[in-house]
Amino acid sequence: MTHTVTIKPSNQSFELQEDECLLDGALREGLHMAYGCRNGACGSCKARVLSGDIEHGVHQESTLSTAEKAQGFALFCQTKALSDVVIECREISALKDIVVRLMPCRVQTLTRLAPDVMHITLRLPSSERLAFLAGQYIDIISKAAPRRSLSIASPPHQEGLLELHLRNYGGPFSQFVFNTLKEKDILRFEGPLGTFFLREDTQKPILFLASGTGFAPIKAIIEHALHQKIPRAMSLYWGGRIKEDLYLHELATEWAQHHGIHFVPVLSALPPDDPWTGRRGLVHEAVMVDHPLLADYEVYACGAPIMVESARRDFINHCQLPEESFFSDAFTPGAP
């Protein structure tokens, strides 16, 4: 049995299959809405159901609270319809020409950028190219490890090779990449996925906020912006625990010297006697010290879920950042 889903304010509608979630049904029909992890962990797909009966599916109280449910909010990547429904969300037209594909690829290089960060390049089949927006991610699929999401660190104009940065979290996927995967191995991936990309219909100054390997999609976006000669002011705040976490510090310094990008590295776990002369503390708090008012900015935040959530909450509540000017990908853990 199918149910009709109507999207407000556009009045577009589509048929949802019996066991399909709202997000999958919309994407299948080429209707793009905000999303990130697709497993109920990040909250990016949260939007309102205006009428109809739904089943919320699996989620945590921290991602969708009881109060939000009472106001009609739901996580579209988990929610199924039990009747025809009317939902309210903004559609993302920039993704209309992007096709999600299942593709084979070959591991071209595996290089340590830091003791716990692997730089991976994937070669696409010679006749293929992948159309994506800088900042999107892919899901790596292998029989040897669970499916995991990794952001594309290279910009779309760099054809043929996809660059990824993986932190060793110690889980099954990290162990597979750090201990078993070899150059020339064949993998498959699904992508491009996600809605973390640069909105180019505004001239607002951009504030990039990364923790650890959250730098990966931000690197892609900055390289895309430089290639396109986008004239907007850009600042990059990159946080880690120790210096090694800022594994491409020299590249960010080079952007600052040659392209005028304001670069602020911030470290949170240094011993007091460490000779580091840069900023210390939490990276999103460093932003708030420098920018107590963010009303005219766009913020792009990526990395640890706690950093992304703290930045969203504090920038909106204390720095007057409009909610619609905060874009993020939280690196939520993969499903077991």
Ligand SMILES: Cc1cc2nc3c(=O)[nH]c(=O)nc-3n(C[C@H](O)[C@H](O)[C@H](O)COP(=O)(O)OP(=O)(O)OC[C@H]3O[C@@H](n4cnc5c(N)ncnc54)[C@H](O)[C@@H]3O)c2cc1C
């Ligand atoms: C949209 C998206 C994009 C992503 N892009 C990247 C990327 O470009 N680079 C990258 O390194 N990772 C990225 N991730 C995270 C990645 O998909 C995996 O979660 C990660 O590789 C861990 O997989 P695992 O199997 O090794 O460990 P898991 O089984 O996922 O986790 C093992 C343990 O590590 C902890 N853990 C997992 N992830 C994190 C985290 N982010 N912060 C703190 N603790 C964690 C878990 O709580 C768990 O205890 C992304 C995630 C999402 C949702």
Ligand code: FES
């Ligand atoms: S919670 Fe739905 S996309 Fe992350």
